[in-house]
Amino acid sequence: MRLTTKGRYAVTAMLDLALHGSDGPVSLADISVRQEISLSYLEQLFSRLRRHQLVASVRGPGGGYRLSRGAEEIFISEVVDAVNESLDTTRCGNKGDCQKGEKCLTHHLWSDLSQQIHHFLSGISLADLVAKREIQAVAARQDKQQELESETINTERLSEQAPA
Template identity: 50%
Template structure:
């Protein structure tokens, strides 16, 4: 199992959108600048995210993207699946007969269940707690 750049960037961009989406539609160039991701790459990712109904787009001078659902209703697993990222650790089609196939299949299920329980809202809250703790340390 490999979580590639595509999956990591999709989760990062969706988290950024969740954090800044309360201010209205967010331009991909803003996300690209904040997260140091190519705008062209984000366009491709967001095309898939839009097709899966995770983001909605608004055209025009004040356009951009917003989450289509509440951040608490979007799991990390959904985001990864939306950009066609595989979470399969077995590296076979299910009938390989390998000695360790069952082990890797079980790992895949654990990772999938874990990512299904993590929402964008939870990640936002964790980030806010980290930022608040950092500010307190800097003030001390």
């Protein structure tokens, strides 16, 4: 099993939304900058997350996305499932046809592991992750970096507009 960027980015973006959503809707552009995920890719992911009712969009000025439920009610397994990410560790995609149309010797081992991974992720909510000190420290660093980048851009714009 390999969790692809689709699953990783969806979880990362949802965690960013949980961390920053208390002040109102969060724009995908802000998530894109903080998490270094392309805006077009986030749009695709959030389309799926919205269809699975994990997020809600808010239109208009100051719009963006918000969690559709409390962070304590959204589990990582739901996010991964919403973007069609497979947590399957079997070679056959859990079809049972790994070896000449039959189950291979270790099929049950890998199938059980897949179930354990899903069960593990079903026990972790976004709120659980938000509460972790390490995650809060990373979020604070990202916020500070975004702030510094915004200040640099604004300073450059003012310099360009100043008469020579």
